[in-house]
Amino acid sequence: MKFRFTDCIVLLIFGCMTFFHLRGFNRSSQKGFPGEEMASVLSHVDFEWPKRRQHLLFFIDFRDFSCMTCLDSFLDFYRRLPPRFQTEDSMGILVLDPEKRDKTSSEIARVKLRGFVLSNHIIFPVQVDRFHVFRGIAQEGTSVVLFDYDREIIKRFLFPLRQQDLDELFRCLTD
Amino acid sequence: MSSDRERFLTVLILLALLVPFLVAERKGPTKISLDEVLSIGNLEDGALFQWVGVVADSHKSIYVTDAMDYALKKFDPEGNMLKTTGGRGQGPGEFSAPRLLDCSEEYVFVSEQYQPVIKVFDKDLVHRYNIPLRAPVGDMKVLGDDLVAVMVLTPQRSSTILFCDQKGRIVHELNYAGNSSGILMDMVSFDLDSQGNLYLAYNFADRIEKFDKSGNRIWSKKLLGVKQVERKRISSFVVPTEIVFKDVALDGSGNIYVLGGGFSKNPSRDVYVLSSDGEHLTTFTLPDTSHCIHVDKDNFLYSRANEGITLKKYRMVLSRVR
Secondary structure, three states, X not given: OHHHHHHHHHHHHHHHHHHHHHHHHHHHHXXXXXXXXXXXXXXXXXXXXXXXXXXXXXXXXXXXXXOHHHHHHHHHHHHHOOHHHHOOOEEEEEEOOOOOOOHHHHXXXXXXXXXXXXXXXXXXXXXXEOOOOOOOOOOOOOEEXXXXXXXXXXXXXXXXXXXXXHHHHHHHOOO | OHHHHHHHHHHHHHHHXXXXXXXXXXXXXXXXXXXXXXXXXXXXXXXXXXXXXXXEOOOOOEEEEEOOOOEXXXXXXXXXXXXXXXXXXXXXXXXXXXXXXXXXXXXXXEEEOOOOEEEEEEOOOOEXXXXXXXXXXXXXXXXXXXXXXXXXXXXXXXXXXXXXXOOOOEEEEEEOOOOOOOOOOOOEEEEEOOOOOEEEEEOOOOOEEEEOOOOOEEEEEOOOOOOOOOEEEEOOEEEEOOOOEEEEEXXXXXXXXXXXXXXXXXXXXXXXEEOOOOOEEEEEEOOOOOOOOEEOOOOEEEEEEHHHOEEEEEEEEEEEOO
């Protein structure tokens, strides 16, 4: 019984310290210490992005690298994008062949990606899906996912894009 | 008397047993082993990303087309990159999908995968002119500065080798399969020897053939026992699903090298070697899968490794199997 009581006291003290610590942290934030950063983080959490409310996520199927013209539609679309989608408001994921899971295959994919990015002047970051997380999404081939927070749309488009796909995408993608 | 007869019979039996071994030693099958002499491109250096076509000229320079960065690249005999040209585009010297490659004394010829054109460069990789064609090129062989043989991808001319000048005018044609037996079914890789004989390896049939320059079939050979390649309907077309033979090349002695596709024991690695008479001499296996093979004038073999990031050059070492 005595042990439990002591335990409760310790927990109470610890709780109070945590409470005051947090309050102190918040107060210092409001004074401008990391305040602006914090506000920025919170707004991202709440999806309160003041200007950029559309993003693109490309899933590039590695198998399309064996047929360069299979990626023509992707490259033509990339070149027509407003500048911000060619740079920081897009991201790419290179989805690997599910039958090739060894380290060398992953290295080969990385080298080919480098060649593809350099020769086509692609600026946005592209990551290699080394752990095959996105294999399911790329089963049908290379695609792009549009995130439009204004219109509350998350939609995937398969390459080659049809004219109606292009019309829909460019209606949402503004500078 | 009886003892002499026994001795005679013993010698006779021994001879009968030895003859097959003696003949086998004399006419034993050829074995080819590969000795790597050069490797261009690796996972670090970015020299090659996905090479497609290769040719070595009489000065031992090596030219390579790279589909990933739309480039034509030149390497010295030690494998150092000397120059690269190209880039994605439709302008002179640019590519949409560079593919096959061959050279004459003065020029390097590059085909585009989906365009009816051959782009011609000098040995410094400066674009000189285009050879316009009626359809994209399936395979090609340069016969001189002003003459190129092509197999074009069109239903109307699917089983014909066209000999074109630098303006794309057809100066001669050779039909090898009569009427077409279906879309892509007559598609071949081919090579020509110095006498003008034509060697064909069918891409979607188990058939290797030799024609003389007048178009007479000299021989036809099946190697793999493939009866028919499975076909699949895509839209309104019925197309074959598996490649039987991927490429063919000749060496300086007239031997024929055929790279096997999906029906081979080691797909895209087995190379069948035939004499100019069509006799199957031997089969050897490449260390890595390849989409093509090239044999230069000094009988060095070039093939792919690391899915097109590496080009390997091998010395072919011939030996007799005892």
